[in-house]
Amino acid sequence: MSNDIRIKKGLDIKLKGEAEHVLSEAPRSKVFSIKPADFHTVTPKLVKRDGDDVKAGETIFFSKYSPSIKFVAPVSGKIKEIRRGAKRVILDVLIEADATDTYVEHGAKSPASMSGDEVRQFLLDSGCWPFIKQRPYDIIANPSDAPKAIFISAVNTAPLAADIDFVLKEKKQAFQTGVNALAKLTEGKVHVSVAKASSLLKDIQGVQLHNVSGPHPAGNVGVQIHHVDPINAGEKVWVVNPEDVAIIGTLFETGKFDATRVVSLAGSSIEKPQYYSAKIGAAVADIIGTNPAESRIISGDVLTGDKVAADGYLGFYDNELTVIPEGNNYRMFGWMPFKDNYIHSTARTSFAWLFPNKKYEATTNLNGEERALVVTGEMEKVMPMDVYPMQLIKACLAGDLEKMENLGIYEVAPEDFALVDYVCTSKIEAQEIIREGLDIMIKEVG
Template sequence: MSNDIKIRKGLDIKLKGEAEKTISDAPRSKNFAIKPTDFHGVTPKMVVKEGETVKAGDILFFSKYSDKVKFVSPVSGKLAEIRRGAKRKILEVIIEADATDTYKEFGKKNAAAMSPEEVKEFLLESGCWPFIKQRPYDIIANPEDQPKAIFVSALNTAPLTADVEFILQNRLEDFQAGIDALSKLTSGKTHVSVEAGSSAISGVKGVEVHRVSGPHPAGNVGVQIHHVDPINAGERVWVVGPEDVAIIGSLFNTGKMDQTRVVAVAGTAAPKQQYFRVKIGSGMSDLLGEIPVSTRIISGDVLTGNQVSNHGYLGYYDNTVTLIPEGKNFRMFGWMPFIDNHIPSMSKTSLSFLFPNKKYEVDTNLNGEVRALVVTGEMEKVMPIDVYPMQLLKECLAQNIEKMENLGIYEVAPEDFALIDYTNTSKIEAQSIVREALDLMIKEVG
């Protein structure tokens, strides 16, 4: 049996502003923040009070409904502020950083010599657990579960995203150590998918390697799971981001929880399009400088990222920061076919289809208005998972749990619907529809 995953359905959106392949150390932020909103479904229970000091690796808060899952500080310093929103919901836990970090010592470990329970305990204690997410539902894994497999997608296919191989080039030892630790957590297989033609990461041992080719969303781990070992009702699969595996590995190798990331800053509105070495939770203004309000700052990629303000902070899981111009402008008769061809389209109503390799500068204009669902067949073109996306979305809106199950809700995550957000004629917000449906499933089915 071939281990290759060839994706045919999908769409590569070619954008200008790719990050140049050089890495600099970003200036150290004065303030760092861990945002509980990055952890979907987690209600934080604070452990540290405002004004108290923490070391890098000290626990800040834990999850109210799963108290073993702990969230730790990326840097050492003083807890400056717990910023709350409506209904006193905690939005940001802000730490005023010391000039240099002092780390909490967890002690070096060798995963090979540990039992699965010890590995699990160590990951929970050190604050590495939030890196492990589960499918279905796309939330932080429940430590009590037994996953049938673990998947790591070591390639990004979304537009302007960081090149995983480039990020991990000097961290392959950590990556291997992380994989060794994670494999202990499942009785099934651990799968690592790499870009077809990639060599460095495919050398990783003790896993099943899959070579992935094809357009976005080939890099989405959900798509790969679907092609290798699809999820059935009641099953759990755990997924970990590639650099997160390396962070886990470095914990085992050094005994320190060093939450350093390499982040690609990309997009046409970015002041400098290159890679930066930063800590998780860094301040955007330190990384980017002053950015005008006519620019949208996205922590993540243009399809799935979150908008952050210039004074906001890097998202917990993000390896990419994208800056594109806001599109708050009117276009006269812009709805005519073959007008405004500088805006790409998957349909052939823009001349962009004649230049499949041209890179485009895009903005955040909706390019139309929300309408009833009329056009059929376009969602299927960008959905490489064997589900009927439009029918599934309609059942999600109708909150019909049995039909959602039948149509494959367990096999999808919001990110798999990102291209549908982008391409659909009626400007339906597919990702948030799926997210809400998954939340309903968590509540009703669990």
């Protein structure tokens, strides 16, 4: 049986450069990267050093304060360099890859014949545990916790987002195996959300299925949790990305940590946007090819992704690379309304609102500067949760723990405020403020 989640508040941003449903094998990168910064709050303790040999799935570092959580190599090869920043903080670990991978063999296992503790230990030992994140706080889950439910959002409504059905087309059985394993970790339900028009995962067994419809951020797992099983103080909910569920399933079926992803290469700066098969931490240049001039490369989607250099690497959790023009041009008389009708606007300062299905070529131009935060009602229009976004942002800025709790800090993650960033005329960095607020809660409340 399935339930419907209908979202009315939000905003679909239609952009040019959507990836075609064509899958190619990306050239194998000579160097791969694992960045501790991808794992928020984790302080890495190195197991390997410069020059050490590693197998795919072998531990590179573990969490200093949770030693059971291990982070493993996506490929086999040799540790080329451990790059450090200020105060010797580890920025990333570079692995010079072999021509073909040699794997750590964990042995194939059947989740059905394992206890919850055995599944948990298997995921920890193999390096798959970092795929499991928790709400509140949007951090890697604590293995000693017992979540009240596990949520998997197999619908992505962000601009130029990867098509989950296409990504999982050849991984459906592995996804089912991954779901079977995750079900052992909770006494509650495993919730899987799919697009209402989707058919690929409609017959997945052992889950509570939800049909999701509505504008972005309907695909955000936090929005789905809010409408299905809201988080109260002291409760934990675990979330896993759908392709990561398939990687977990592949681990149980083969006994190997296979870090292969289907990566969407999209954006108006890409001549032929399509999908590529690549490993976690692959070099961006090997997927994009020739770097388009005057373009911004984003690991992730345009609303929540991270800017990466042309010689950078794919993020651990990302299955998208988006390339759009840099907004480094000055628009003459840009303040005048109805002047630039090729620019998408939510404030009806152009005639764009008359063409709701038109696709736009977005740039990184802010079209304004940061200014005083004023009451406008803009944020509430794109926030489909029972949360007062402006008041919560102000509570985070003030570090007021009691107000943050009362205003719903436990239910949100930075990605839930991505549209707030987009529509707010004050140009504030709402996602950054919410992340800082969550960090305060981690430190003070735990």
